[in-house]
Each structure stands twice: as C-alpha cells, then as structure tokens.
Amino acid sequence: MSGSNKKILLEQVADYVKDGDRVWTGGWTVVRKPMAMVYEVIKKRKKNLHLVGNPGGPETDLLIGAGCVIKTETNYIGHEVFGHPYNFRRKMEDEKHQGELFHDDWTVATGALRIMAGAMNIPFIPTRSLKGSDIINPSLDGFKALRGSDDKVPKKKVVLMEDPFWEGDTVALIPALKPDVCLIHAQEVGDDGTVSITGGAFLDYYAAVASDITIVSAERIVPREALELTAESNVIPGEVVNAVLEVPNGAHPTALHRFYDNDPWWFKEYLEASKDEQRMEEWLEKWVYSMDHFSDYLEKIGFKRLQKLRANSVYGYNPDIKRRLDKLGGVT
Amino acid sequence: MTVEEQAPDKTNNNKTSYSQLEMMVIASSRLLEDEERVLVGTGLPLVGAGLAKKTHAKDMVVIMEAVAFDSNPQSLPFCVADARAVYKTRWVPTAAEVMGHFLQGGKIDVGYLGGAQVDQYGNLNSTCIGDYYSPTKRFEGSGGASDIAALAKKTIIIMAHEKKRFVETVDYITSTGWKCRSFDGKSLVYRWELGLDGGPYAVVSTMGVMKFDANTHKMYVDYYYADLGVTLGEIINATEFDIDTSRAKPMEPPTLLELELLRTKVDPEGIYMKY
Numbered sequence: 001m002s003g004s005n006k007k008i009l010l011e012q013v014a015d016y017v018k019d020g021d022r023v024w025t026g027g028w029t030v031v032r033k034p035m036a037m038v039y040e041v042i043k044k045r046k047k048n049l050h051l052v053g054n055p056g057g058p059e060t061d062l063l064i065g066a067g068c069v070i071k072t073e074t075n076y077i078g079h080e081v082f083g084h085p086y087n088f089r090r091k092m093e094d095e096k097h098q099g100e101l102f103h104d105d106w107t108v109a110t111g112a113l114r115i116m117a118g119a120m121n122i123p124f125i126p127t128r129s130l131k132g133s134d135i136i137n138p139s140l141d142g143f144k145a146l147r148g149s150d151d152k153v154p155k156k157k158v159v160l161m162e163d164p165f166w167e168g169d170t171v172a173l174i175p176a177l178k179p180d181v182c183l184i185h186a187q188e189v190g191d192d193g194t195v196s197i198t199g200g201a202f203l204d205y206y207a208a209v210a211s212d213i214t215i216v217s218a219e220r221i222v223p224r225e226a227l228e229l230t231a232e233s234n235v236i237p238g239e240v241v242n243a244v245l246e247v248p249n250g251a252h253p254t255a256l257h258r259f260y261d262n263d264p265w266w267f268k269e270y271l272e273a274s275k276d277e278q279r280m281e282e283w284l285e286k287w288v289y290s291m292d293h294f295s296d297y298l299e300k301i302g303f304k305r306l307q308k309l310r311a312n313s314v315y316g317y318n319p320d321i322k323r324r325l326d327k328l329g330g331v332t
Numbered sequence: 333m334t335v336e337e338q339a340p341d342k343t344n345n346n347k348t349s350y351s352q353l354e355m356m357v358i359a360s361s362r363l364l365e366d367e368e369r370v371l372v373g374t375g376l377p378l379v380g381a382g383l384a385k386k387t388h389a390k391d392m393v394v395i396m397e398a399v400a401f402d403s404n405p406q407s408l409p410f411c412v413a414d415a416r417a418v419y420k421t422r423w424v425p426t427a428a429e430v431m432g433h434f435l436q437g438g439k440i441d442v443g444y445l446g447g448a449q450v451d452q453y454g455n456l457n458s459t460c461i462g463d464y465y466s467p468t469k470r471f472e473g474s475g476g477a478s479d480i481a482a483l484a485k486k487t488i489i490i491m492a493h494e495k496k497r498f499v500e501t502v503d504y505i506t507s508t509g510w511k512c513r514s515f516d517g518k519s520l521v522y523r524w525e526l527g528l529d530g531g532p533y534a535v536v537s538t539m540g541v542m543k544f545d546a547n548t549h550k551m552y553v554d555y556y557y558a559d560l561g562v563t564l565g566e567i568i569n570a571t572e573f574d575i576d577t578s579r580a581k582p583m584e585p586p587t588l589l590e591l592e593l594l595r596t597k598v599d600p601e602g603i604y605m606k607y
Contacts, residue, residue, distance in 0.1 A: 027413075028398045028399070028411075028412075028413035029411055029413060030410070030411060030413075031398075031411070031413040031414065031415075055473075055475060074473070075473055075474050075475055075476070076472050076473045076474065076475040077472055077473060078472035078473075080374060080410060080411035081374070081375065081410060081411065081603060081604065084472070085472060088470070089469075089470045092460070092467055092470035093466075093467055093468065093469065093470050095466070098466065105459060105473055105474060106474070107474045107475070107476060107477075107478040107479045108397050108398075108427050108431050108474075108475055108476030108479055109427070109431035109432055109435060109436060109476065109479035109483075110479070111427070112426070112427040112428040112431055112432050113428070113432055116428055116432070127436065128436050128482070128483060129436065129478065129479040129482050129483060130478065130482070131482060131508070131515075131526045131527065131528055132482065132505070132508035132512030132513050132521075132523055132526050132528055133474075133478050133482065133505055133506060133507065133508055133512070133513060134459070134464075134504045134505045134506065134513055134517070135474065135478055135506070136515075137505075137513055137517035138516065138517050139517050140464045140504070140517070142464075142465075160515055169527050170526070170527050199399075199415050199418050199424075200398060200399035200413060200418060200424055200426070201426060202398060202399070202413065202426055202427065203426055203427060203428065205426075206428065255414070255415060257415045257418065258415075261415075262410065311415070315406070315407075315415070315416075315419050316415040316418060316419055317407075317414070317415035317416055317419070319407055322601065323410055323601060323603050324601055324602060324603050324606075326606075327602075
C-alpha cells in the first residue's frame with residue numbers, strides 16, 4: 001500500500017500549517033468547507049495567516065474572528081443569505097482594529113484564473129475582466145503597503161497591457177495565486193490521496209495542484225482500488241495530495257452533497273455571537289478551544305441535530321431543512 | 333407602502349394584494365427571454381430566474397457561476413453553489429469554465445445581479461460604504477458581479493429603491509455601468525473607451541423599471557408601479573440624482589399565476605421574499 005503513510009490524525013493538521021502561510025480553503029462559501037481542519041488550526045492558535053481561498057465562507061470569518069489572520073485575498077467573504085461576516089466587518093470598519101487585517105478585493109473569474117495560473121506554474125495570466133472597476137483602481141489597493149516588501153504578496157496587483165499577438169485589445173495581467181497550504185474536505189479520499197467529490201469540485205483541483213502542501217479530509221478513507229471503479233467523480237490525483245484524514249461531518253456546518261445540508265441552527269447561534277467581540281470569544285471557547293476532539297464537538301451538536309441535516313440520497317440535499325433563520329424553530 | 337395591509341378589493345375579482353418586493357421580482361423576471369443564457373447572481377435573481385423558468389421562459393438556460401450550467405432546481409437554491417442548483421442540471425462545471433470560458437468568451441446573454449448602491453450610469457457597488465480603507469460599512473465583496481457586469485452582453489440589476497441606494501456617485505465601482513473608472517482611477521470614461529462591450533440594460537427596483545437613454549446613457553424611468561400607488565414624485569424623491577420621468581408608463585400588475593407560482597412554487601419558504 002504505497003499511499004497508506006499519507007494518513008494523519010486531525011490533531012496533526014496544524015503541523016502542516018505554519019504561521020504566515022498562504023492558505024487555500026476549498027469549497028465555496030457555505031458549501032463543502034474544511035471546517036474540522038479549520039477548527040484545529042484555530043485551536044492551535046496559528047497566527048498571521050494569509051487566506052487566499054476564493055470565495056471565503058464561515059471558515060474565513062471564523063479564522064479572522066479567532067485572530068489567526070492578517071491578510072485576506074479573495075472575491076467574497078460571507079455566509080450567503082444566512083447573514084453577514086461580522087468578524088471581517090469589524091476588522092475593516094472599527095477604528096481600534098485599523099491595520100490588523102489587510103484585505104485585497106478580487107472577483108470570481110479572476111480568482112479562478114489566478115489559481116489556474118498557479119496550477120500551471122505560470123507567473124501571471126491575462127483577463128478581459130476588471131477594466132473600469134475600482135478593483136484595479138491604483139489608489140484603492142488593500143495590499144498597497146505590503147507590495148514589494150512582503151514576499152507572499154505580488155509586487156503589483158495588476159498590469160494593463162495591449163495584446164501584442166492579435167487585435168491589440170487591452171487586457172489586465174493578474175498574478176498567479178501560489179498557496180503554501182491547501183485544505184480540502186471531500187466525500188471520499190483514497191488511501192493514496194485520490195480525491196472523490198460530487199456536487200461540484202469548485203476550484204479545488206487547481207488549488208491542490210498549485211499549493212506546496214495539500215491536505216484532504218473526507219467523510220471516509222477508502223482503498224484506492226474502490227475509487228478506480230468510480231473514476232468519473234475523482235477530481236484530484238493522489239500525486240498532489242500530501243496527507244489524508246477521515247473526519248465524518250468534517251464540513252459541518254457547511255453543506256456536503258449527498259451527505260448533509262447546511263446547519264441553520266449553527267449559523268443562527270454563530271451570527272448572533274459574532275456580532276459582538278466578547279460573545280465571539282465565548283463562542284470560540286464553547287465550540288472550539290474547550291473541545292479535546294472533533295467527536296466532542298459533534299457530541300455537543302447532538303446526534304438528533306446531525307440526523308436532521310442528513311441529505312436525501314436522490315436529491316443530494318435535505319428537502320425538509322428550514323433555511324430561514326428568523327423563523328427557525330428548535331431541533332424537534 | 334405595501335398594499336398587503338389593505339383589504340383586497342372584493343368588487344374586482346381579479347385584484348389581489350401584492351407587495352412592492354413581489355412586483356420587483358416579477359417585473360425583472362419578465363425581462364428575461366426564453367432560450368437566453370442567463371448568468372444568475374445570488375439572492376433575488378435566483379427567485380426571478382426561477383419564476384421566469386416557470387412562466388414565459390421555460391427553455392432559458394440558467395447558469396450559476398460556481399457549479400451549474402442549465403440548472404432546473406426543484407427547490408430554491410440557497411446560493412450559487414447549493415446542491416439544489418446541481419440536482420437536474422445539464423452540466424456541473426467550475427468557475428473556471430463558467431466565468432473564465434463562457435463569460436469571458438462572450439457567450440453569456442444576460443447577467444442578472446443585485447447590489448447595494450447604483451448610480452445614474454448603472455455602476456454598482458457591493459464592496460463598501462464610505463472610504464475604502466476605513467469604511468463605515470463593509471460588504472461581502474464582488475463575488476462574480478464585477479466580471480458579469482464587464483463581460484455579459486447585457487445586465488439586469490435588481491435592488492430596493494431608496495435614496496441611499498440610488499446615489500449620485502457610488503462609493504466604490506465594484507461592477508461597471510455605462511460610464512466607469514478610467515485606468516488611472518482619476519476620472520469616469522465610457523465603457524467602450526476601455527474596450528468593454530455589453531452594459532446595464534435595466535435596473536428593476538421596488539418602485540419601477542429604469543432603463544438607460546441611448547444617447548446620454550443615463551438612467552430614466554421606463555415603468556412605475558402605479559397599481560401599487562407609487563407616483564413619479566416618489567421615485568424622484570427616492571433617487572439622489574436627477575432622473576427623467578417623461579417616458580414613464582404604468583407597469584402591468586402581476587398576474588394571479590405569477591403571484592401564485594412565486595408564493596407557492598418558487599420561494600414558498602420566503603427565504604428571499606421574507607413573507
């Protein structure tokens with residue numbers, strides 16, 4: 001078994017994440033985020049992380065709220081229609097937090113192109129997008145103070161250039177994204193690192209190839225031979241995966257196609273707490289710092305509630321789950 | 333201003349009460365055409381696109397930036413990456429294909445977007461209020477809106493009509509309208525001067541449907557919700573910039589079918605409609 005030495009425990013994940021690293025978190029906003037690994041990174045009190053996942057969801061707001069982040073480089077940070085990213089907001093809006101978080105605004109198309117360029121090992125890529133937007137306004141650059149002095153930050157945000165090959169259109173050259181670490185949660189991973197994802201791989205293939213280190217948690221680790229029989233849903237080859245771990249419910253409270261839906265009760269409690277710094281700290285103590293193992297966290301969520309989130313195997317989601325927080329009842 | 337609180341007029345048996353929010357979603361969905369490829373943003377556009385698919389545009393191709401090409405959801409997606417968007421879909425691409433290939437390749441007919449602030453040229457802000465470096469309000473950010481506004485053949489914008497939203501100058505141009513930021517960041521230039529095609533086609537609000545003058549490219553009122561009691565004076569008062577109302581026509585009220593589908597099939601839980 002060539003790949004069996006890739007298996008690690010959740011407690012070991014933070015060993016792969018160094019302070020100051022550029023971290024790509026897989027998934028998309030409130031879908032398939034590597035939450036168990038993110039909780040572990042928070043628990044180990046990592047510092048000065050530079051988040052490059054496109055787009056960011058609750059994992060990004062949580063890492064910011066826990067004081068693990070100094071830079072964010074993405075097109076979106078939020079919880080979709082559940083509510084606003086209050087930790088991110090506080091860092092940007094409050095005078096007393098000025099200078100604690102550098103944020104660089106991008107877009108979905110350019111986030112995709114930049115991580116693709118990273119995967120291709122080319123330094124930059126042209127795009128037709130961005131022209132006319134303040135995203136490339138030279139006087140509105142959230143990383144301005146860091147360019148040229150921080151080697152994890154591109155020296156420039158954008159270079160406008162006339163196409164030298166064809167019609168001469170002006171295009172924007174944008175820098176490749178090169179994450180140090182990539183954290184992905186999947187439905188299944190082979191013991192060799194082969195990653196099987198359904199319901200949308202998003203940009204995780206590019207991120208896994210572009211990153212120096214890629215760690216994949218999954219609902220279950222299966223023999224590589226089993227995944228050879230379902231090759232069409234294998235989206236990342238094991239060659240670019242450094243470590244794998246089995247964490248059932250590892251994307252909770254985000255949704256995982258065919259396994260579970262978003263946990264509206266989690267979002268309700270989190271959004272309430274994250275509005276206030278003190279209550280956010282209490283939330284972190286209750287749900288992250290005081291948990292010895294992820295199984296303690298799941299036990300605290302409760303079996304009944306996890307059952308309520310289970311996806312219908314035909315639809316891939318749970319058609320009965322209520323998604324409107326202002327009318328959300330208890331777990332019955 | 334909703335008429336929901338008023339007793340329905342029983343003498344007119346086709347008359348039913350409805351809200352400005354419902355009229356906004358219905359009016360915007362009517363602008364979508366059958367067989368068009370529509371790139372749908374998160375929020376109310378998901379509702380309007382769902383309604384159009386169930387009424388006049390059954391073969392419209394609904395595309396979501398994160399995950400779905402020709403999506404036919406049986407339940408309202410919660411975001412553009414939701415498993416509800418994936419069930420009954422012709423293709424499950426990534427943003428690299430949807431945005432990098434189809435949108436950038438000029439293959440998207442309509443971008444359908446929400447926003448926090450809009451100006452008379454249709455520039456949209458979904459980034460921040462106030463100074464960029466120390467904002468009074470910071471929003472989630474562009475997502476794909478900036479790309480869609482730059483690269484779709486046309487865009488339809490949907491947002492509540494308030495003076496703080498329909499502003500003289502947006503605090504930050506996230507998504508380009510007709511007259512947008514020059515490369516040096518110092519002035520406004522027409523989008524074609526930057527080599528951008530497309531542009532905003534309509535802004536559908538809680539008071540009416542605005543379009544853009546073919547010569548000045550400034551917003552004017554094309555339709556207003558007269559049936560809901562909205563007046564042109566109210567639109568002028570809720571708009572910070574001068575807006576031409578000389579071409580305004582009363583909007584056709586919702587049909588019973590549109591209202592019933594919206595309330596019972598498209599967003600029965602009121603996730604976006606907040607019933």
